[in-house]
Amino acid sequence: MSEISRRGALGAGAGIAAATALGASGTARASTEKPAKPTYVLPLAKSAPAVHDGGTLRGAHEKNFPIFAGQQGSVYLVHLDPGGVREPHWHPSAWELNYIISGKADWSILGTHEDGSYHNAVFSAGAGELVFAPQGFFHYFANSSNTDGLDVLVMFNTSSGEPNDDIGIVGTLNSLPREILAASFGVPVSAFAAVPKDLKPVVITRRR
Numbered sequence: 001m002s003e004i005s006r007r008g009a010l011g012a013g014a015g016i017a018a019a020t021a022l023g024a025s026g027t028a029r030a031s032t033e034k035p036a037k038p039t040y041v042l043p044l045a046k047s048a049p050a051v052h053d054g055g056t057l058r059g060a061h062e063k064n065f066p067i068f069a070g071q072q073g074s075v076y077l078v079h080l081d082p083g084g085v086r087e088p089h090w091h092p093s094a095w096e097l098n099y100i101i102s103g104k105a106d107w108s109i110l111g112t113h114e115d116g117s118y119h120n121a122v123f124s125a126g127a128g129e130l131v132f133a134p135q136g137f138f139h140y141f142a143n144s145s146n147t148d149g150l151d152v153l154v155m156f157n158t159s160s161g162e163p164n165d166d167i168g169i170v171g172t173l174n175s176l177p178r179e180i181l182a183a184s185f186g187v188p189v190s191a192f193a194a195v196p197k198d199l200k201p202v203v204i205t206r207r208r
Helices: 003-021 169-174 178-185
Strands: 050-052 055-060 074-080 084-090 096-102 104-112 118-126 130-133 138-143 150-156 204-206
Touching (some): 074 084, 084 169, 104 150
Antiparallel strands (some): 074 150, 084 204, 104 138
16 A cells, blocks of 8 residues: 555545544534433432331332333331331232341231131231231231331332332221111220221221
8 A cells, every 4th residue: 555545545544533522513522411310229318218107118010110110019117206107007919028128026917718708817027027917918017116116128010119019907997877886896886986086097097
């Protein structure tokens, strides 16, 4: 290759590199790409909690963690203050797996079985233990301690946000006429006079 040809080839290569670095207007282009969102990561412990009288609730579900959409999964971080109670409830379309991070919890899980009877399991569980509540089983847990907090990581096989898949005992009772409740319990209607009639989710409360 002659010296003239060699210089021409080198010049063409430099021209291609320059064209790549320049925009259509011939000026250098600054990068405008934003860093990728943390699709697979949610700082759950740092997220804003739902504050209740008795504790707090932080959740990861399809509304605030889009990767959960269609995956049939959600996670909640429940903190119960001393005396705190997770309202008795059940989930019509999800089971619930609870990992106790710290503290001790008193549990009750009520379900039907093949013999046609109700089976009510009453027990306590501590840090490092798993508690499973089958789909549709009525259950609650409460902080066993009057001095220390309780932290529980709760996992569901639904992407829906709680309490969208949660039917609590307060809402259940208040959806029924007092005379129906009285007939079911075999007591006078006046026995329910002091029960508030608000039809709303409670989720977390405390012992009075």
